[in-house]
Amino acid sequence: MLSLLSGRVRQALNFLQRPRYWSLGFRLLLLVGLAALATASVxxxxxxxxxxxxxxLTNVDRTSNGVPALVPDDALKGVARFRSEDMVTWGYFSHLIPPDGHQVFDILDERGIPYLRAGENLGRNNSPDYITVQTVEQAFMNSPSHRAILLWPGYTNLGTGVAESGEGMKVYTVLFTQAAPGVAASQATATPSPSPTAELTGTPVPPATATQESEVSSPTPTVTASTTVTLTPSPTFTPSSTRVELAPARSMGLIEQIVRRILSLFLNLG
Incomplete structure (x- = not known):
């Protein structure tokens, strides 16, 4: 796509040089438009x-800390993607899903996804595209509660979902499950080959005037406003200010889920 785009840009530049009746202002305006198009495409x-x-990045952090890599699970990816897209669509950022406050564990049950234990990490940021994923992963690792879920050795499967709002805010959902006994793990490879953009080092330094916001869920499973945490900038980039907000780190075992449902049913009958 880049070669096609660069070819079209060259054609446009050649075109601009031929007609003498094009005004200088028009040429500059068109050049600015072409530059914006090229930047957006890249x-x-x-x-x-x-x-x-x-x-x-999740598996790199797990294996670097002595715990097994997780198996990417297509079913979990579908749920995680739904969560991120739903938060963007309806403008909320929480483990409690409107309008009734149900949680991702209910969705796993509805879709017939078996598990012994499950966890969900949520994060969002408006960092530049080339460091947005690294920013949210570092935020998870810097938060004790989210780090505990990310590095729990009992988890076996993993699903991620990403959605972007019209304002450039990227919303991330990461789902972890411990597979139920007798349930085969996903056939997807647990160690995909890292792409160059997934490297944690060598990140270009963004402009010093750029202001980046990164939000991840707060470390308590309550319906309170997300907590804002200021993080020390990573050595690989130097934003003027970084705001990190986490939605509550949340995990739940199967027995806890059953007890919660029984209590909910009892209270509703009362």
Whole structure:
């Protein structure tokens, strides 16, 4: 696509040089438009690529800390993608899903996805596209509660979902499950080959005047406003200010889920 785009840009530049009646202002305006088009084509985030990059970074952090890599699970990817897209569509950022406050565990049950234990990490940021995934992963690792879920050795499967709002805010959902006994793990490879954009080092330094916002869920499973945490900038980039907000880190075992449902049913009958 880049070669095609560059060819079209060259054709446009040649075209601009021929007609003498084009005004200088028109030429400059068209050049600015072409530059914007080229930049958008190169920098626009690809949600599917971002999802795969987040899987790679998650497994890099797990194996670097002595716990097994997780198996990418298509069913979990579908749920995670739904969660991110739903938050963008309806303008919320929480583990509690409107309008009734149900959670992702209910969706897993509705879709027949078996598990012994499940966890969900949520994050969002408006960082530049080339560091947005690294930003949210670093935020998860810097938060004790989210790090605990990310590095729990009992999890076996993983699914990621990414969606972007019209304002450039990227919303990330990461789902973890411990497979139920007798249930085969996903056939997808657990160690995908890292792409160059998934490297944690060598990131270009963005302009010092850029302001980046990164939000991840707060470390308590309550219906409170997300907590804002200021992080020390990573050595690989130097934003003027970085705001990180996390939605509550949340995990739940199967027995806990059953007890919660029984109590809910009892209270409703009362």
């Amino acid at each position: 920098m626009a985030i690809d949600p599917r690529q971002a999802e795969e990059e987040l899987i790679v």
